[in-house]
Each structure stands twice: as C-alpha cells, then as structure tokens.
Amino acid sequence: MNKFFYGLILILGFISCSDGDDANEIARLTASNRLSTGDSARDFLTQDHYKELVMEIVYVEEFPPSDEALHSLVEFINQYCHKSGGIEITKRAIESPSKEFYTISQVDSLEKELRGHYNSDGRLAMFVFYLDGRYKSMEESSKSSGFDVVLGVSYRNTSFVIFKQSINSMTTSKSFALESTVLRHEFSHLLGLVNVGTPMQQNHIDPENGHHCNVEDCLMNYKIETGWEFSGFNTDQQLPQLDNYCEADLRANGGK
Numbered sequence: 001m002n003k004f005f006y007g008l009i010l011i012l013g014f015i016s017c018s019d020g021d022d023a024n025e026i027a028r029l030t031a032s033n034r035l036s037t038g039d040s041a042r043d044f045l046t047q048d049h050y051k052e053l054v055m056e057i058v059y060v061e062e063f064p065p066s067d068e069a070l071h072s073l074v075e076f077i078n079q080y081c082h083k084s085g086g087i088e089i090t091k092r093a094i095e096s097p098s099k100e101f102y103t104i105s106q107v108d109s110l111e112k113e114l115r116g117h118y119n120s121d122g123r124l125a126m127f128v129f130y131l132d133g134r135y136k137s138m139e140e141s142s143k144s145s146g147f148d149v150v151l152g153v154s155y156r157n158t159s160f161v162i163f164k165q166s167i168n169s170m171t172t173s174k175s176f177a178l179e180s181t182v183l184r185h186e187f188s189h190l191l192g193l194v195n196v197g198t199p200m201q202q203n204h205i206d207p208e209n210g211h212h213c214n215v216e217d218c219l220m221n222y223k224i225e226t227g228w229e230f231s232g233f234n235t236d237q238q239l240p241q242l243d244n245y246c247e248a249d250l251r252a253n254g255g256k
C-alpha cells in the first residue's frame with residue numbers, strides 16, 4: 001500500500017492540466033486514508049503536513065455520541081498533538097444497517113460508502129464510526145462471553161469504530177466516562193500506540209494482547225477495550241491516563 005501510494009504521488013508530479021487531474025487528486029487523497037492503523041501516527045502528532053484536523057462522526061441515529069465524550073477526546077488530542085489550525089467536528093446520523101454483529105471488513109465497507117471527508121491540503125481527516133450491534137472478531141473467539149465485549153476497534157490509519165450500543169449496555173448511569181475512555185484508547189492506536197507506527201522508547205508492550213501496554217492502569221492496557229471493571233467513573237479526573245512509557249513514545253515521535 002505504501003509503495004503504491006508514493007508511486008502515485010510521483011506520477012502526479014509529472015502530470016499537469018489534464019482532465020484527469022481532479023480525479024487523480026481525489027484518488028490520491030482517498031488512498032492516504034486507506035492505510036493501516038498507526039501509519040499516520042506522525043501526521044496526527046506533528047503538524048509537518050497537517051495543521052488542522054477534521055473529525056467526521058457518522059452514527060446510527062439511535063446511538064449518537066455523547067457531546068461530553070467528544071469534548072473529552074478533543075482535549076486529549078490537544079494534549080498530545082500539534083494541531084494549531086484547530087479541530088473541527090462534523091456529525092451525521094444514518095439509519096441502522098440492521099446487523100446484530102459486524103466484522104471489521106463489514107465496518108470498512110460501510111466506511112467506504114459513508115465517509116465524506118478525506119485528507120486535503122494541510123487538513124487531516126479522521127473517521128469515527130458509531131455503530132449499534134456488536135463486534136464480531138475475525139478469529140471467532142472461543143473466549144467470547146458476556147463480559148468479553150469489544151467496545152471499539154481502530155481498523156485503519158485514520159478510522160476507528162465505537163460500539164455505542166455495547167457501551168450503553170455496560171453502563172447504568174448516563175456517565176460518559178466509559179465512552180470517553182474508549183474514544184481516547186482507539187485514538188491512541190491511531191497515534192501509533194503501542195509500537196504500531198510509533199516506536200517504543202522502552203519495552204512496554206503486552207506480548208499476549210497485540211499492540212497494548214503492559215502497565216496495568218494505563219489507558220493502553222487491553223482491558224480498556226473490553227470495558228473491564230468500569231463501574232463508577234463519572235468525572236474526567238478519574239479517566240485512565242497514558243502512563244509514562246506511552247507518553248514518552250508519543251513525544252519521541254513528534255507529539256507534545
């Protein structure tokens with residue numbers, strides 16, 4: 001994918017004023033949002049290429065994002081990322097695709113139909129998808145049980161999905177803490193944590209649980225994604241934070 005992408009840029013450099021220019025340019029920009037998780041870590045962290053961020057949120061109408069949770073994500077982004085041009089949020093409701101379960105390839109196909117914003121000059125585009133139903137792992141899990149529900153997945157360099165119906169089913173109050181935490185966790189994967197686009201400064205990966213942090217109470221611990229032990233959070237101060245290892249990685253890769 002990377003080679004193809006750079007190849008395309010090179011070719012475009014030699015073409016000028018042909019009718020196909022606009023289509024080629026759109027294809028190029030679209031392609032830059034179709035890479036793998038972590039591939040745009042530096043684009044989020046630094047403003048070498050993008051000073052602005054547009055956060056496009058598409059949600060199933062019955063399961064809208066909480067404004068407080070989105071606000072909390074914006075705070076988090078400003079805490080770690082250089083985006084002096086600001087962060088714009090756009091929201092759009094859709095009808096439910098009416099599925100009980102979604103695999104990542106299904107989520108990805110839906111994104112292709114629904115996404116409206118792609119990277120453009122100086123402006124990085126992120127797609128946040130709020131779905132109903134539940135996540136279905138590709139490697140159909142033997143361990144999938146009532147409390148092994150996945151609440152969010154980052155599946156491309158600028159895209160992640162939040163399973164809001166699953167989040168709602170785990171919280172009794174109107175607390176936005178769990179939703180905020182899952183948003184921050186998934187976004188941190190886009191920032192390249194752990195060791196997926198942002199190199200580790202010291203070893204702190206959890207080898208059994210993919211690109212997660214082995215520090216128990218870190219935001220990037222794998223348990224966060226499954227809503228582990230969320231019972232009574234209700235203020236921002238209590239939200240799980242990135243630990244020193246994760247923060248050091250982000251800084252070393254150009255973050256704040």
Ligand SMILES: [Zn+2]
Pocket residue numbers: 185189211212222225
């Ligand atoms: Zn995760």
Ligand SMILES: [Zn+2]
Pocket residue numbers: 204213214215218219220221242243244245246
């Ligand atoms: Zn960590």
